[in-house]
Amino acid sequence: MPQSQAEHGAQNTSKASSSEASSRLNKLYVLDTNILLHEPLAFTSFKEHDVVVPMTVLEELDYIKDSKKDVARDARVSIRAMEDLLRDASPEQMLEGVSMRGLGSGQASPSGSLSIFADLSMNKTQQVFTSNENDNRIINAALHLQAQHAPREVVLVTKDINMRLKAKGAGMSKVQDYRTDQLITDIKYLTKGYYEFEGEFWSKVKTVESVTEGRDTLHKLDKSLVPDPYINEFLVDETHSFAGIIEAMDDTTLDVLDLGYERLMSRRAWGISPKNIGQAMALYTLLDPHIDLVVLTGPAGSGKTLLALAAALEMVVEKNMYDKIIVTRSTPEIAESIGFLPGTEEEKMAPWLAAITDSLEALHKNDENTKGSMSYIMEKANIQFKSVNFMRGRSLQNAIVILDESQNLTASQLKTIITRCGEGTKLICAGNLTQIDSNYLNALTSGLTYIVEKFKNFSGSATISLDGVVRSRLAEFAEKEL
Known part of the structure; x- marks a missing residue:
């Protein structure tokens, strides 16, 4: 027997609410540049959770990849890996998030999405920090995503201790170091x-x-x-x-x-x-x-x-x-x-x-x-x-x-x-x-x-x-x- 329009609509509503509930359970991780320099494929290490890379991070990676710094190679590796994943995505899909399924194997393979956040387009009223330093722009982006996705948990991940202090002081609820490469606690x-x-x-x-x-x-x-x-x-x-x-x-x-x-x-x-x-x-x-x-x-x-x-x-x-x-x-x-x-x-x-x-x-x-x-x-x-x-x-x-x-x-x-x-x-x-x-x-x-x-x-x-x-x-x- 064919479904009625009301039943079909109710089913779609049920699927949407289920998807929304699932996304609330998953965390949203915002990565700082130093995470990708420390481990170029770090964005694949967050399992079922979603990952956001602010545009400012891509700018910093672009500057570093052509420099003479010892992390230039790591910047290039990270950029290539993200480009391989996002190559066929439309601008809208890149902003919305592209699934990372299939990037790894076994239990450690990621199932969340990777997206790029165009933090450069944020207007001044949305920003806590008004100075144009890269760290401040990344924190502003994380704070914006925290407000936009509430009550979903948004986490800023950085190895910069001072940046973690600044982010907490500016109102970021969750800020943490990158720990997947840490095999011992002390x-x-x-x-x-x-x-x-x-x-x-x-x-x-x-x-x-x-x-x-x-x-x-x-x-x-x-x-x-x-x-x-x-x-x-x-x-x-x-x-x-x-x-x-x-x-x-x-x-x-x-x-x-x-x-x-x-x-x-x-x-x-x-x-x-x-x-x-x-x-x-x-x-x-x-x-x-x-x-x-x-x-x-x-x-x-x-x-x-x-x-x-x-x-x-x-x-x-x-x-x-x-x-x-x-x-x-x-x-x-x-x-x-x-x-x-x-x-x-x-x-x-x-x-x-x-x-x-x-x-x-x-x-x-x-x-x-x-x-x-x-x-x-x-x-x-x-x-x-x-x-x-x-x-x-x-x-x-x-x-x-x-x-x-x-x-x-x-x-x-x-x-x-x-x-x-x-x-x-x-x-x-x-x-x-x-x-x-x-x-x-x-x-x-x-x-x-x-x-x-x-x-x-x-x-x-x-x-x-x-x-x-x-x-x-x-x-x-x-x-x-x-």
Whole structure:
């Protein structure tokens, strides 16, 4: 029987009210520019919720994509991704919102919409801030959308702390940081790379099966002995009577290689030996050719760069295991300033890689001719200084790559560098999470923190958090007291 016009109208009204109720449940996220620079595809991370990008954000991305800033590539990636989604949309559809279904896979795939808000067309009576600064324009847009879509929840998302304060003060109900890349809630929970037992290790062990092959002894232990164990995690105790590393594990047991505390402490590389157990564990992972990624974290003066360079020289010059050493680092100023410095790429990078040359000088300070030794070793070990920006597009084969100051990189930037590493390449990432220079990062959202947590269950990687300043008693006191 055909539907009456009244029934048909009632059904349409029901569908409209259902759609309206559904849209009220979904939040509306307004993104600041720094979110898309921090993670270019961030607009796809809000699941069933809708995302709005103000026109001012597109203007800022347009300016940055052609600049010499180190985030220019991220701006271009974000613009291309949005253009791919909105390419076939009409102007009306772009303002209304285009569905993001199909952009991802699995439970993380977005089902909300992406729209562009023409905040430039807002008249002065709709604006709280009258100055024309970009941050103020974005806040004005968020406030306008909050009023327009009430009672639906509208959230401004920005990594700029001051902008969050301004937005709240101007009347924005919901303002938050971008947290999808944050794997831990507090930096104290960051993986250290080792587990220290109180008292003596063997007093904690109830059952063990030991097998000796040549000089190596492997212990099969109960998995419950170690809370949340993972591959390449070191096990040590307070009494300095045991040191081992987890080589394999299953649902119930751990295979622990007995390293011997004294043997671990007596290892040497390029004439230096560890000053504490943390450095000893770091040196072990650095010299192990089966570990492709070593992450060293710790305070200034804990020996990260010196150990990395000593191990690299040992493996390239003495053992001929690798062909070259590539040294790079990231600081916010490099991309903008390097072009104005004279000389080759290596000479341009020299001011920022002084920590490496200082460490190289320290390793040869007792030679008769320190400068001559340094020049000889730099040529012999084929040490190359490279800018992070020039690492993209390369494929690094049979090399040791030392990435210093890696706490200033985002997860996507670190991914770019890690995926450059080809067959037979070892990557050493060193960084101090208390010395982050980036405006968009903190200790929890740094790419260094991200890869420590992401790679902790990968058998080809190891993390060591160095504790204790060994540079000097002055540096040690400053690290503790200042």
